[in-house]
Amino acid sequence: MKQVAAYITKNQKRFIQDLNACIRIPSVSSQSKRKKEVKRCAEFLKKEFLKIGFHTAEIQPTKGHPVLFAEWKHPDPSKPTVLIYGHYDVQPEDPIDEWKTPPFEPTVRGNELFGRGVIDDKGQVYIHLKALEAHLKVNKELPLNVKFMVEGEEEIGSPNLEPYLKKYRKQFDADWMIISDTPMLKKGIPSICYGLRGLSYMEIEVKGPFQDVHSGQWGGILDNPANALIQIISKLKNDKGKVLIPGFYKDVKPLSAKEKKLLSSLPIKVSDYKKMVQVSKFLEENPAEFVRKMWAYPTLDVNGIVGGYTGEGAKTIIPESAKAKVSMRLVPNQDHNKIAKLFKDYVKKIAPKTVKVSVKDLHGGEPFYIHFDHPVFESAKKALKKGFGRNPVFIREGGSIPFVNSMEQMLNKPAILLGFGLPDENAHAPNEKLNLENYHKGMLSCAYFYEELSKLNVRKK
Numbered sequence: 001m002k003q004v005a006a007y008i009t010k011n012q013k014r015f016i017q018d019l020n021a022c023i024r025i026p027s028v029s030s031q032s033k034r035k036k037e038v039k040r041c042a043e044f045l046k047k048e049f050l051k052i053g054f055h056t057a058e059i060q061p062t063k064g065h066p067v068l069f070a071e072w073k074h075p076d077p078s079k080p081t082v083l084i085y086g087h088y089d090v091q092p093e094d095p096i097d098e099w100k101t102p103p104f105e106p107t108v109r110g111n112e113l114f115g116r117g118v119i120d121d122k123g124q125v126y127i128h129l130k131a132l133e134a135h136l137k138v139n140k141e142l143p144l145n146v147k148f149m150v151e152g153e154e155e156i157g158s159p160n161l162e163p164y165l166k167k168y169r170k171q172f173d174a175d176w177m178i179i180s181d182t183p184m185l186k187k188g189i190p191s192i193c194y195g196l197r198g199l200s201y202m203e204i205e206v207k208g209p210f211q212d213v214h215s216g217q218w219g220g221i222l223d224n225p226a227n228a229l230i231q232i233i234s235k236l237k238n239d240k241g242k243v244l245i246p247g248f249y250k251d252v253k254p255l256s257a258k259e260k261k262l263l264s265s266l267p268i269k270v271s272d273y274k275k276m277v278q279v280s281k282f283l284e285e286n287p288a289e290f291v292r293k294m295w296a297y298p299t300l301d302v303n304g305i306v307g308g309y310t311g312e313g314a315k316t317i318i319p320e321s322a323k324a325k326v327s328m329r330l331v332p333n334q335d336h337n338k339i340a341k342l343f344k345d346y347v348k349k350i351a352p353k354t355v356k357v358s359v360k361d362l363h364g365g366e367p368f369y370i371h372f373d374h375p376v377f378e379s380a381k382k383a384l385k386k387g388f389g390r391n392p393v394f395i396r397e398g399g400s401i402p403f404v405n406s407m408e409q410m411l412n413k414p415a416i417l418l419g420f421g422l423p424d425e426n427a428h429a430p431n432e433k434l435n436l437e438n439y440h441k442g443m444l445s446c447a448y449f450y451e452e453l454s455k456l457n458v459r460k461k
Contacts, residue, residue, distance in 0.1 A: 365402025387445025
């Protein structure tokens with residue numbers, strides 16, 4: 001392993017350049033105009049896997065964007081198998097004018113690399129890719145069997161992943177799954193994530209007159225769709241942040257005393273998070289409750305509102321329609337289909353009768369939670385300590401990766417969420433960045449982790 005670690009350290013600059021080539025491909029999965037670029041990114045990664053010595057790398061189609069599946073088979077059939085998951089699609093770069101440097105022209109400033117997708121998730125894919133390269137170049141083989149799946153639709157909710165997994169079910173047999181798409185607690189503190197929130201993503205549309213009409217002529221007698229939408233939104237939560245949808249909290253699994261203690265023991269300062277988003281006050285200031293609300297309680301948030309005239313100057317109209325996107329982050333035991341129905345029923349009930357209201361369920365995913373007493377987590381702890389020089393902590397994450405729960409249930413094997421991002425690295429936002437020290441130490445950790453996994457006894461069929 002000393003030679004593998006030395007190879008990683010020696011090639012740090014080249015590994016950044018290699019990642020840059022992938023970042024330059026604008027693989028935005030939500031935009032139809034970038035469909036060819038998304039496929040080009042999959043093809044680029046296929047060449048990268050074959051170049052480092054993987055036995056196979058295939059671009060496998062779905063009804064949407066393709067999945068890249070690569071595999072390296074160990075000559076010893078008794079060796080265990082790990083499945084690594086990542087995604088090559090990225091978020092749109094908007095608002096473009098808030099980027100300090102072009103989003104698809106990666107730029108190093110200080111010890112950080114800036115560019116769209118650099119941390120979510122191309123940089124984390126490359127952490128594994130380069131750790132695997134180090135093993136293959138130094139030892140001419142990997143310490144265990146490796147399967148690597150990189151999908152192209154994670155940023156749009158992975159709508160075609162479940163049928164894809166069913167179609168190619170046999171190729172995914174593995175003893176464990178590693179997912180690197182989550183952040184560390186903070187710089188210098190390696191972290192293993194044991195819980196993700198689920199998601200229910202909805203759209204409300206309110207329609208009024210057949211077209212925009214004069215607000216002077218019709219104001220006061222015609223209900224304004226934008227006003228009506230605001231009324232609906234105002235009844236979704238109270239001023240304390242509690243969601244008012246009947247039955248919303250019914251299935252929420254309470255936190256155990258043990259987990260409350262674990263979360264409270266984490267070295268988190270509320271003031272650090274204020275600096276990250278540049279606000280003077282949060283809805284919750286108590287440190288213990290702050291952590292729980294950030295990761296372990298369900299939420300409801302308006303993600304965007306459109307309607308009426310928003311251009312330069314004045315245009316006095318009542319708009320013909322208004323829309324809002326609403327996301328609800330869910331916790332263990334909440335079902336996204338059930339929550340979506342509760343949301344629809346409630347909105348229809350509180351909607352004014354003077355407008356037409358429709359509600360769409362755009363997509364959703366189940367929450368994920370795993371008990372970390374399996375031996376594989378001890379191996380992860382050892383590897384992270386070797387890579388970062390300190391013991392890792394166990395954390396939850398407020399975001400969602402819809403695929404994780406489905407994949408774990410299909411494999412019936414543990415999923416290890418091993419992320420190397422930082423909370424302030426602007427994933428989904430302008431000036432997305434990757435800490436280059438984490439990029440390097442992440443590779444070392446993964447290289448050690450593969451070695452540790454190869455020592456575990458697993459029963460082969």
